[in-house]
Amino acid sequence: MATIDDVAKLAGVSKGTVSNVFSKKRPIGPEATKRVFEAARQLGYYPNHIARSLAIRKTMIAGLRMPIPKDGMMSQFEIQMINGVLNECAKHGFRVLLDTLPEHDDPNQFTVDPVDGVIMLNPRREDLRIEMYRQIGMPLVLVGRPDPMDPGVSYVDNDNAELACEVGRYLLSFGHESILFLNASSDMTVAFDRERGLAAALAEQGMPLPPEQVMNYSRELHRSPTEYGYRAVLETMKSRSYTAVVADTDRVALGVLRAARELGLNVPDDLSVIALSNDARLAQEMTPPLTCVELSAEMLGAQAAQILMEKMENANVVRQHTVRAKLVFRESCKKRPR
Amino acid sequence: MATIDDVAKLAGVSKGTVSNVFSKKRPIGPEATKRVFEAARQLGYYPNHIARSLAIRKTMIAGLRMPIPKDGMMSQFEIQMINGVLNECAKHGFRVLLDTLPEHDDPNQFTVDPVDGVIMLNPRREDLRIEMYRQIGMPLVLVGRPDPMDPGVSYVDNDNAELACEVGRYLLSFGHESILFLNASSDMTVAFDRERGLAAALAEQGMPLPPEQVMNYSRELHRSPTEYGYRAVLETMKSRSYTAVVADTDRVALGVLRAARELGLNVPDDLSVIALSNDARLAQEMTPPLTCVELSAEMLGAQAAQILMEKMENANVVRQHTVRAKLVFRESCKKRPR
DNA sequence: CTGAAAGCGCTTACAG
């Protein structure tokens, strides 16, 4: 592989000159420029990004640390997150180093990556890496709040409890009182937060959220989220009749809609359906179009990237954003029938 | 930021020793090892990946060049491709540098990236970059075939014409003769290939594929692929009655199913529906479950990555794989009603 | 087991 030295020699100039021809950092005479380009062409020379990075201590690369589930399937959330990060970074001329390797927080394994800053997904409790990044002065933004909280670290996150509460209030305002909640898998913190939020909304009206109104997704029991929604409704509607269903995701809601159809229930006339997040961007294409919460994973990613860009300019900035997901009203909810 | 020199000084050893303590490339005495780790801890020293890469000429990073549509929305195809690449790379301990920046093929802009090899999506005609990578000896694998063909470059691709032909044969074997083809946007080469393939299947039975049986998606005319499928069926079924619909994607098929429902047509009894690719992994969750082609973008990505790993071992290997997408039979197609 | 020194391929004051 041709190096800057080879080019300098062939063109009869110094390597400094070659360097500046390519980087345009200082003006080089037209004669020399021509000879350099010609020599480079002949030799098949292209500047080496690594050597350059080492010299100028800048890579124009952002790191994204995000372990991938062992089954290799990224959720729609992760995908949209990546998308947001990618787009925002591209705007600023940055590329992205995707690090999906299992995490080591053995300090003796840690290395200073070829990036100018990093975005880290789902930090663990007492995550040692946060401190390591601080030590080496690497700009860092978390997606998901640090635990314990730390006023010095930047992050973006959304407020799942608040969100579920809002959804609850919305349904209550329509007069729904018997609400079936098809929650996420019980081992996810988000499931906990959402149940808490929905319960809070009910509590505001002096109503409880009895356990039998809450179901949880389970990988073992359900073939897919859609299947989960379908079965859950079919089974519970036998013994009780709800007027509203809060589904974990739009895919779960897809199953709910199917079950409703089979039971001869019209949505939204007989049954209101609402989803707490969108897995598959299909909400607006369902029949009827689904009222749901836009989790804006994409926004989360974009904001994280934007904050990172700021931090790279000025190491002192600290941003802690709670991204408010928004409720998108479509046609699957209606006033309670009487 | 602490460097290897600082550590060496504080620990009272040479930098070579420090280097070897971290890399374990040669054994270092327990005394020295302890002093080095202690000094490193005190100083907050972590090895610099860039400097290391420069010295050993290896990064353990694979490059993925893949321009993103200006609207920032990656298709499911691209997403799954990335997923495949990521997983396969992770298996081999590689990380991935995602380069979504607009492409420059100005040779004077080209740079040797901090990667050990690259996967390049959708090469252009006469793509200059292929030659540049060859010149610097960078292992390269394309996703999508090079044009013009080049026996020296490795790639993976799938055979869209063949696929569409197979789908055509399948429907014909069920006795369907009036087939509506809801094709992709006409400016995509894949749309061209698919139409050719379907026409070939019909030609085998001495039948034509008249233009009025083929429609094309259009960003301007249709709000979404689902909307496209919905409207197309509603409108064409007025004047003609088809017994089968070939949809571009599962999302288009979703609209077709809805339209059929509204028209009182039972799928598959009255109308067979089949999709040529899956955008949204929802085929199996539709009612009825959709027969469709699994494009295996994920496999495409995984295979590209695997070939890249091979090439990094041995620069001489050349692999040219046509990944055969597979038809997945579910319940949306049936023998033609008579 | 350890050290001194050259080298990886570039950039950038400094001097002219």
Add this chain to the structure above:
DNA sequence: CTGAAAGCGCTTACAG
């Protein structure tokens, strides 16, 4: 406008 040289932070024969 251009060159010579030190420096970015690591690795690795070579010598002991």
